[in-house]
Amino acid sequence: MxxxxxxxxxxxxxxxxxxxxxxxxxxxxxxxxxxxxxxxxxxxxxxxxxxxxxxxxxPAYWQNQSDYVIDVTLDDQQNLIKGIVTITYTNNSPRPLSSLWLQLDQNVYKQNSRGILSGLFQYKNPDEQVKDGGFEIEEVKLTDNSNIAYDVYDTRMKLSLSEPLKKGQQLTFRVKYNYLFPVNYKNADFQVNRTDIMPSKNGNIYAVAQWYPRMCVLDDVEGWNTLPYLGNGEFYLDFGNFQVNITLPSSYLVEASGDLMNPEEVLTPVQLKRWQSAKESSGPVFIRSAKEVLDASSRPAKPTCTWKFRMDRTRDFAWTASKSFIWEVLNFRIGDGKPVTGSSLYPVESEKRNSWSRSSEYIRFTLQHFSQKWFPYPFNKAVNVASNLDGMEYPGMVFCSAKDTGNMYWAVVNHELGHTWFPMVVGSNERKYAWMDEGFNLFIDNIATREFNKAEFAGYxxxxxxxxxxxxxxxxxxxxxxxxxxxxxxxxxxxxxxxxxxxxxxxxxxxxxxxxxxxxxxxxxxxxxxxxxxxxxxxxxxxxxxxxxxxxxxxxxENFRLDQRIAKVETTAKNKTLITIENIDRAAMPLVIDITYTNGLHEKRSFPVEIWENGASYTFAANKDDLVSKVLIDPDQVYPDVNRGNNIYDLKR
Structure with a gap:
């Protein structure tokens, strides 16, 4: 995010x-x-x-696996999602499991959810009663069609098993569910919108995320990770394989995290030809151009289409749908030679020179840079979708603001795609340690920005x-x-x-x-x-x-602060200058000193952090016998000293 x-x-x-x-x-x-x-x-x-x-x-590290087959429909008249998710859960833990836990993130939109009551998800008018949102769970069954006992607690669901799931065993079950998009709620204004509808001139853009019941993580550190979904803490998810089938009116274009398995069934003959030719092209190819958005022939002439996607070794899956999309793809290779497709979808309103028209360029650079610098991009494609989610990431797919331009647009696209590495590959617990994906990601983003297009945006x-x-x-x-x-x-x-x-x-x-x-x-x-x-x-x-x-x-x-202070500058009888630095707050850092002599010469000294192992004061001698006119701590101001006023000694003062 x-x-x-x-x-x-x-x-x-x-x-x-x-x-x-x-x-x-x-x-x-x-x-x-x-x-x-x-x-x-x-x-x-x-x-x-x-x-x-x-x-x-x-050597005994373990983690469980969650595989999903999801059949879902979008009712664009009611803005209703209806789905059946079939989950195959593999227990690799050392102990048998008598129960399983799932996340029901959409339940945060219920009137009395913990997220709303805690103030992280807020209504525009908190005194006004609005329609309940969240999942409606219709049934939970095993493959033999027998029921599983379950209980729902806010954004969590507990399944009680009739027989323990032993180490090495798998259990397959299905959950039938539905939910309304939060946009349906009267006068609702949520601080965090990770599944939403954005109106555009030529139709709604559906950003569909956190849209199915997902397994909680069982790990060796905290057992079942069942913290409720409140808003700021994002996700902690198992890795697994996904097969997703999305059925909706054929007038919609759909993109998703995984690979499209049936392009010949959901694209027109013209689009299919473009789809295939894009694999050999060195430049962007429009599967549907801006001029074709309102052309009925740009979609198949049948009532509905079912778009089939597959994605392996991933922790989540998201998708998007709209009648308004321009659809642009660019094929390129990352450092190890692997081919990757950059897929950009946006409405005509966003087709601006310094905005979404540069999406393919940004996708290519970001994936190539991070792949070469840190770790190869793991998926076959990267999808960038214009939406009213100002910036949100999922495996192989990101939602960025349809309105952003200039530096902000670059920064958000680069950042959201950077989340592929943290936490989509390195699967940290965002529910507890968001800094392990957000901060790590911003750190690598900043390096990428300095290297993009001759440092085009490095001035920010x-x-x-x-x-x-x-x-x-x-x-x-x-x-x-x-x-x-x-x-x-x-x-x-x-x-x-x-x-x-x-x-x-x-x-x-x-x-x-x-x-x-x-x-x-x-x-x-x-x-x-x-x-x-x-x-x-x-x-x-x-x-x-x-x-x-x-x-x-x-x-x-801790939040310790650094405050290094020049305590004393004195000349000995042998004409040596002794400089005493004090560490007067709780943090420590290496010490860098710039010394200026009255004859104009400079001396720069660096000392390791170990000088502070013995106490809060450190004294050293200047290397030259000349009179010292100025002493400055951290001349380049790279360390987080909270009080620069005591970092300078000036003989003239």
Whole structure:
């Protein structure tokens, strides 16, 4: 999700944050305690047979698999989804299971859902009673047509099994359900819209996501992950295979996460020819152009079409449908030679020079760049859909704002497609650790932006607030559950602070080659698996050969602040200048000093973070015997020092 595009007033938020920020550090007294950042006992939990101390999956690591066959219809008169999802669940865990848990995300739209009552999903007029939304569960049955006992608790459903599902066994069951799109609700205005309808000049655009009952994850860390869906915490899902059949009026064009299996049944002969020729073309091919949108012959002359899709080794599936779509495809290859199709669907209103007309260009660059830099793109296509979801990601498919242009359009497309790597490949728990996909993604986005089209959009600030604001007293630690983070802190904490810190670790503390090697190994090790924050921390420690406890503790687990201060500059009898630096807040960082002598010469000194292991004060001698005229801490201002006013000594003052 790209939350900046959902609320674009973060500069104002940053101003508010910086106003409430006050440094509680006394000028003479340090709050720094080295034993907190450099403990003898390990900060991270011990490794085990499931998750090793080196940050890799262990020899006994396991995860369950959820495979789906879904038959769904769209009633565009009632805006109603009706479906039957058949789930084959494989228990790879060490223990037999007497019950299974599923997510029912659409239930967040019920009047008294926890999401609405907690204020994360809100109605325009909270006093007005509106029609209940959410899933209507019609039946839950085994393959022999016998019933399964089930209970629904808000956005979760518990299935009670008559016989335990043993290790290595599979269970296949089906759920028949329906739901109305949330847009049907009178005067409803939800903060988070991840399944929605956008009106356009030539017809509605359906963004269909979180649209079927999905298995909760059972893991070795927390057992069943059954946190309710409230809004900020997104998804934690099993990997599996999908077969999806979508039936709706033939006037609609449909695209989805997976590969289209029956183009000859759902495309016109002209479109099918274009579809096939696009595979050999080096440039974009329009399956349907803007001029053809209102042409009835651009769709098959039959009442309905069933679009059949397949996708393997994925954690989710989304789709879109509209009569209004221009449909553009571009075939290209990523670094390992694999062919990929970029598919762009948008209404004529969005066909603007610096907007959706560049969709294919952005898809190609993003997938090629991230594939070469971090990990090969895993799917056969990437779909970019114009909608009123300002930015939301699903495997192989993203929804971006139909209205965005310029830098904002680039940023959202690049970001949403970047989610392929986090969390679609590295399947972290977004319900608890959103920063492991949002922040990691923004970090790689920023690198991509600097390299795109001769840095076309690099002039836009990566951090659109003072860095000190990211460490204000009011800011919660990064390692905070997403639903517990106030709305005005979600973007600063989960996105910008994490991206800033990873860039700091890469560019200043470890170096780019060392960091990149470690980051790539983390991605490879946890591809299609479920890492925790501890796995990431341990992986980076092991790959770089560094004990980064001080960094994880101060920057991620806590909201510690850095305040390095020039305490004293004195000349000895032997004409040596001694400089004393104090660490007066709770964080520590390497120390970089620029010294200017009265003769105009400069000396730059760098010291490792270990200088702070023994205490809050560090004294060193300037290398030259000449008189020192100025001393400056962190001359390039790369570290997050919250008080730059005490970073300078000037003889003239």
């Amino acid at each position: 790209y939350i900046f595009s959902r609320n674009r007033s973060f500069t104002k938020i940053a101003t508010i944050i910086i106003l409430v920020f006050t440094c509680h550090t006394s000028f003479c007294q340090s709050r720094y305690n080295p034993s907190v950042l450099f403990p003898a006992l390990p900060l991270l939990p011990a490794g085990n047979e499931y998750r090793t101390a080196t940050g890799e999956p262990g 600030a990566e951090i659109d607030m003072p860095v000190a604001a990211l460490f204000a007293d009011t800011i919660l630690p990064i390692l905070t559950r997403p639903d517990a983070i106030p709305g005005n802190q979600v973007y600063p904490i989960q996105y910008q602070k994490v991206a800033y810190l990873l860039a700091l670790l890469r560019n200043e503390i470890l170096g780019t080659d060392r960091f990149d090697h470690a980051f790539r190994k983390y991605i490879r090790d946890w591809a299609y698996k479920h890492p925790t924050p501890w796995d990431f921390f341990r992986s980076m420690n092991a790959s770089t050969g560094e004990d980064l406890t001080w960094f994880w503790k101060s920057m991620f687990i």
